Amino acid sequence: MLAEHWRLGxxxxxxxxxxxxxxxAMELNRQAVAEGQLWRLWTGQFCHWSVLHxxxxxxxxxxxxxxxxxxxxxxxxxxxxxxxxxxxxxxxAVPGLERYRGLSGLVAMLVVGAAIEGGLVGRILAxxxxxxxxxxxxxxxxxxxxxxxIAVAWPAHLGGLLLGLATAGWLHLRRNPx
Amino acid sequence: MRHRTLAALVxxxxxxxxxxxxxNPPESTHRASVVDYLYPQNERPALKPxxxxxxxxxRVGIAFVPGDLRGDLPExxxxxxxxxxxxxxxxxPYIDSIQVIPTTYLRSGGGFGNLEQAARMFNVDVVxxxxxxxxxxxxxxxxxxxxxxxxxxxxxxxxxxxxxxxVDASVFDVASRQLLFRAPGTSQLKGSSPLVKFGxxxxxxxxxxxxxxxxxxxxxxxxxxxxxxxxVKEQNAARIIHTSRSSGGDSGLAGLGLFGVxxxxxxxxxxxx
Numbered sequence: 001m002l003a004e005h006w007r008l009g010x011x012x013x014x015x016x017x018x019x020x021x022x023x024x025a026m027e028l029n030r031q032a033v034a035e036g037q038l039w040r041l042w043t044g045q046f047c048h049w050s051v052l053h054x055x056x057x058x059x060x061x062x063x064x065x066x067x068x069x070x071x072x073x074x075x076x077x078x079x080x081x082x083x084x085x086x087x088x089x090x091x092x093a094v095p096g097l098e099r100y101r102g103l104s105g106l107v108a109m110l111v112v113g114a115a116i117e118g119g120l121v122g123r124i125l126a127x128x129x130x131x132x133x134x135x136x137x138x139x140x141x142x143x144x145x146x147x148x149x150i151a152v153a154w155p156a157h158l159g160g161l162l163l164g165l166a167t168a169g170w171l172h173l174r175r176n177p178x
Numbered sequence: 179m180r181h182r183t184l185a186a187l188v189x190x191x192x193x194x195x196x197x198x199x200x201x202n203p204p205e206s207t208h209r210a211s212v213v214d215y216l217y218p219q220n221e222r223p224a225l226k227p228x229x230x231x232x233x234x235x236x237r238v239g240i241a242f243v244p245g246d247l248r249g250d251l252p253e254x255x256x257x258x259x260x261x262x263x264x265x266x267x268x269x270x271p272y273i274d275s276i277q278v279i280p281t282t283y284l285r286s287g288g289g290f291g292n293l294e295q296a297a298r299m300f301n302v303d304v305v306x307x308x309x310x311x312x313x314x315x316x317x318x319x320x321x322x323x324x325x326x327x328x329x330x331x332x333x334x335x336x337x338x339x340x341x342x343x344x345v346d347a348s349v350f351d352v353a354s355r356q357l358l359f360r361a362p363g364t365s366q367l368k369g370s371s372p373l374v375k376f377g378x379x380x381x382x383x384x385x386x387x388x389x390x391x392x393x394x395x396x397x398x399x400x401x402x403x404x405x406x407x408x409x410v411k412e413q414n415a416a417r418i419i420h421t422s423r424s425s426g427g428d429s430g431l432a433g434l435g436l437f438g439v440x441x442x443x444x445x446x447x448x449x450x451x
Contacts, residue, residue: 049271049426060429063437067444094425098274102427121447125440132433142420143430148407149234149272153425 007077011046014080015103018046019054028087028100041084047101049147056145057103064110067125068118074171075113079106082163089159097153105156108133112164133157205315208384210245212309212348218287230351230358230416232304234272235424239302240264241279243309244286251310255385256281259392263306263347266396267403274423277302290355297352304358306399307348312387314380315340319370331373338370339380343387347399349406351416358416361402363395 018026021043028044029037048054065072086105090097108129115126136154143152240263242256257278264276277300285292297305316339324330343365349358365387371379409415429437 045427053426053428056428056430056434059434060437063441066441096421096423097425099424100427102425104427104429104433107427107429118444121440121444124443125436128436128440129433132429132436136430140420143426143428145430145434146426146428147271149236149270149420150424150426151234151420152430153427156425156427157429 008073011076011079014042014083015046018043019048021047023047023049023101026101028090030091030098033087033091041087042080044087044100045079045083045106046103048103049101049150050145052145053102053147057107060107061103061110064107064114064118064125067122068110068114071117072110072113075110075117075167078167078171079109082106082109082160082167086156086159086163089163090153090156093159094153094155097155100153100156102153102156105153105160108157108160109164109167112161112168116168130161133161204317205313207314208245208251208310208312210243210309211311212243212307212346214287215243215284215307215309216289216293218289228354228356229414230354230356231419232351232410232416233419233421235274235421236272236304237274237302238267238276238304238306239279239297239300240276240306241284241296241308242281243307244281244284244288245310251385251388253281255388259388260308262389262392263308263396263399266400271424275302279305290352293350294352303352305350305352307350308345308392309348310343310345310388310391312341312343312384314342314384316376316380322373325373334372335370337373337376338368339376339383341365341367341380341383341387343367343384343391345388345391345395347395359402359406361395361398363391363393363398365390365394 026040026043026047028040033040048057065076068075083106086109087100090100090105111126111129114122116122118125133154136152136157140151146152240260242251242260245251257280260278264278267273268276279296279300279302283296283299293305293307297303316337318325318336319338320336321330321334322336324334325336330336345363346360347363348360350356351358367383367387367390369379369383406415410418
């Protein structure tokens with residue numbers, strides 16, 4: 001029980017630290033990461049461009065917790081492990097990306113969790129989310145929650161979904177050891 | 179004897195007025211015009227009715243237009259002033275980076291060709307060109323009569339200056355060569371000093387004039403930037419293209435609605451069943 005609290009406290013702590021410290025030092029920044037500022041691989045996924053941006057992503061995360069209920073907790077606990085992998089995915093998959101902030105890539109990973117743990121409603125959410133991702137990728141639509149000049153990083157959502165599938169496999173192996 | 183006295187009087191008069199003339203040129207102008215730089219030898223601007231394409235977040239360069247005289251504003255001071263403007267605007271999310279372009283990279287009368295070279299070299303899309311026009315008037319006031327005592331030249335503030343400075347920022351889209359917007363900053367400085375310190379005091383006043391003009395330019399430039407953003411939204415003054423250079427992980431309002439509705443359905447189902 002205590003261990004679970006610790007595991008859930010870690011992503012919450014990361015979110016708190018990344019939100020309170022200056023965004024310039026926390027964001028995922030290609031050049032800074034190349035210069036050795038590796039903490040950005042974690043904090044870049046937890047810091048935001050504005051309070052509105054943070055509120056939007058937190059609301060999405062809360063909605064997933066409501067849909068999936070208690071079984072989503074191992075997925076939340078896995079966020080600090082998935083965050084650097086998602087950052088590396090973004091740096092590799094989007095060569096033009098220089099700066100990134102936002103939790104929504106990890107929210108996409110939680111959407112996979114909702115699809116698996118949240119029953120029919122979770123699966124409907126995942127299907128609709130997938131359709132929205134396709135629409136965003138096709139149209140390059142902007143978000144009203146992001147400041148002017150900041151593009152929506154749909155590859156982060158795609159990366160989150162792929163890492164969500166990998167997390168599903170990993171959790172399945174942990175629950176059903178041979 | 180009479181000739182000697184006369185010669186001494188003429189010599190002393192020449193020396194004293196000569197000093198005043200050498201140390202206090204009555205008027206001096208330092209000027210660097212953006213028109214002279216971009217359209218040298220009365221070249222006529224070629225008007226192409228195009229809508230500039232701005233790739234957000236913007237990569238911006240900032241430079242002083244090269245002036246007629248190299249020594250009018252030292253390069254170190256130019257850099258300090260440019261960095262002041264840079265730090266006032268660098269935290270805007272729609273600005274990716276602001277590069278200070280040293281004047282040595284620009285040629286006097288270099289035109290748009292030279293501007294494009296510098297923009298390519300510094301990898302910027304938009305350049306802010308700072309032009310300036312500074313006039314200094316120097317006079318002797320009534321106290322300058324004490325300069326005749328020699329000691330007065332060291333102690334009495336008999337020389338006065340009046341420095342008027344205009345710094346003008348013109349923001350150009352390099353690809354379309356279009357002026358996006360402009361903003362002025364002005365300053366007016368007056369002061370006095372003893373004759374022997376006049377050169378140093380007036381030089382410091384000229385530099386301070388540039389500083390104050392740039393300080394008054396920054397809020398004006400900010401206001402013009404906001405006005406330009408409104409023009410882009412309402413009158414399509416420029417075509418905005420969002421690049422993925424700076425990105426945010428965000429599901430958008432539609433995504434938020436989707437999460438909200440499914441969460442509400444989940445709560446309803448749980449209560450119902």
